[in-house]
Amino acid sequence: MFAVPGWSVSSSALKQQTEPQSQAQNEQKQDETPKPGAKSNKRKRGKENVTKGNVDEMFRRVIEGQESKTDKKRKKDPKPKEGSGLEKSQPVNTSEVGDAGKGNKRKNKRKDKAKDKPQTEEGKSSAVEEANSLSSAPPPTTTAILTPLQQAMRQKLISARFRHLNETLYTTPSSQALELFDKNPEFFQEYHSGFARQVKESWPSNPVDGYIKSIKTRGAIHSAPKRSGSQPDASSRPQLRPLPRRPNGLCTIADLGCGDAHLARSLTPSAKKMKLKLQSYDLQAPDPLITKADIANLPVEDGSVDVAIFCLSLMGTNWVSFVEEAWRVLRGDGKGECWVSEVKSRFGKIxxxxxxxxxxxxxxxxxxxxxxxxxxxxxxxxxxxxxxxxxxxxxxxxxPQEGADETDISSFVEVFRTRGFILKPESVDKSNKMFVRMEFVKQGGAPSKGQHASLAAAGTGKKKFIDKVPVGGNMTPDEEAKVLKPCVYKIR
Incomplete structure (x- = not known):
């Protein structure tokens, strides 16, 4: 072969090939302890190597979890001493020391997960209970300043809940309504808050105010001194006749389905002067003036009431039993009165x-x-x-003539008649565009239908001949219950 200039290599530049050191020799060099004060040129990786000298300490610290003397000293004095080589280095992470540190880390993670698991399940169960409670609780009151859009949306939510409660009361028996309010007492307050808003925003007047005025007027007639020729006889003016009273001059008025007891609160200041005994009953008693009761089963003695008032309270599907209960508690000498106000839309048209x-x-x-x-x-x-x-x-x-009212109350009056009541024709008031007012008087005899009908009269076999059969005289209980339609708002 020939030599090429620049490509020839002298033998003096060649070095003898040496074998690479074995892994055992490398580990032996790593095990050698450095001399004190000697500086190491190796790059620090943030780990501590396990050697024969520190294996016991590392085992106690990593496996058994005990603190070494060095760790305790670091806690007391976090500043490293000069010359220790730790002034500029980061703190040693002992949880990553070797394979043993990694295994310990996995075990710690498993323990943490095991501890966190029951807490998570408890958290989930508590969250479910909280959601259930929030679904049935009324919308919370807030003091935050809301935008007009937020206020409108909040008002729609409150109105929707009121309409739902209203429909429930009209389409279920009173016993179920009582059970509902027992489980959720806040519903009672929420319903009557919505009711008050409807009265304020939509109604031309509140029938309760008319009853308060009537009681004050008729109560004043009894208390006014009698003067010859000063005023005509009260019997000649039915609208100003006195209230029915007992021999001691006391008149007991029972507001059946009183709501927020507006009637009792308005008359209480003058009740003693007019000799009135006011009783208020409803499904909940948030006010001391109210007695909690189902008005189909009142905690009242027979014949102890002089005036019974149903002001928009014939709401349950068993409203006929309310009428029968009013007959029981009213006095039976032909002077007990039952006052009724109801929404016109609940009656049929002529x-x-x-x-x-x-x-x-x-x-x-x-x-x-x-x-x-x-x-x-x-x-x-x-x-x-x-x-x-x-x-x-x-x-x-x-x-129909122009301006004539087409509300048909004949079937409703017939239900009262068969339960022992007689309508006062002069008391019927249809002047309000939304409500009808009427007054009944309790008959002296037993009713012809219902739970208080006289069994003895039914077993005599005698027939009563009448010239004309009243409208609705042969209605079944289901037909009687449908005489009043539920007052349900339209779904929006």
Missing amino acids: TRKKAQIGAKKAPTKAELKKLKKAKRGGGNNDGDDSDVEDAEIYAEDAR
Whole structure:
């Protein structure tokens, strides 16, 4: 071969090949303890090597979890001494020392997970209970300043909850409503708060205010001194007749389904002067004036009440039993009164036969007299005879007159009649566009239907002949319960 300039290598530059050191020799060099004061050129990796000299200390510290003397000294004096080589280095992480440190770390993680697991389950169960409680609790009050949009949304939520409670009260028996309010007493306050908003925002007037005024007026008649010729007899003015009273002058008024006891709170200041005993009953008693009770089963003695008031409180599907209970507690001498106010939409409309609509208008008395006189005198009009005959069969036009109220209370009155009450015709008031007011008087005899009907009278076999069967006299219990429709708001 020939030599190429620049590519030839002299033998003097060659070095003898040496074998790489074995792993055992490397470990032996690492095990050698450095001399004190000698500086190491190796890069520090933040780990401590396990040697024969420190294996016992490392075992106690890492495996058994005991603190070494060095660790205790570091806690007392965190500043390292000069010359120790730790002034600039980071703190040693003993949890990562060798494989033993890694295994210990895994065990610690498992223990932490085992400890955290039951706490997580408890947290989940408590969260579920809290969610259930929040779903049934009323919307919380807040003192935060809300934007107009937030205020509107909050008001819609409160109104929706009120409508739901209102529908529940109208479509369930009173016993279930009592059970509902027993489990959730806050519902009672929430419902009547929504009711108060409806009265303030939508109603032209509150029927309770009319009853308060009537009681004050009639109570003043009894307490006013009698003067000859100063005022006419109260019996000649039914609207100013005195309240029914006992021989001692006391009048007991029971507000059945009182709500927030507005009537009792308004009359209590003057009750002693007018000799009134006020009793208020409802499904909850948030006020000392209210007695908690189902008005289908009152804690009242028979015949101990003079006036019973149902002001928008015939709400349950068993409202007929409320009427029967009012008959039981009212006095039975023909003076016990039952006052009722109800929403017009709960009653039906007056129905008319098709043949009645468009019938001829009945002649006036003057016209009828003229026709009869013409018939007797043999008038020249050929149609006189037919006109007189037609006058006897004229039917009044049954179409509703302008401004006439079409609310039909006949079936409702019949339910009261069969339960021992008589309607006062002059007391019926339909002037309010939303409500109907009426007053009944308890009869002296037993009712013909219901739980207080006289069994002895039913077993005599005697038939009572009447000229005309009242409307609804043969209604079944289900038909009677449907006489009043539930007052349910439209779903929005």
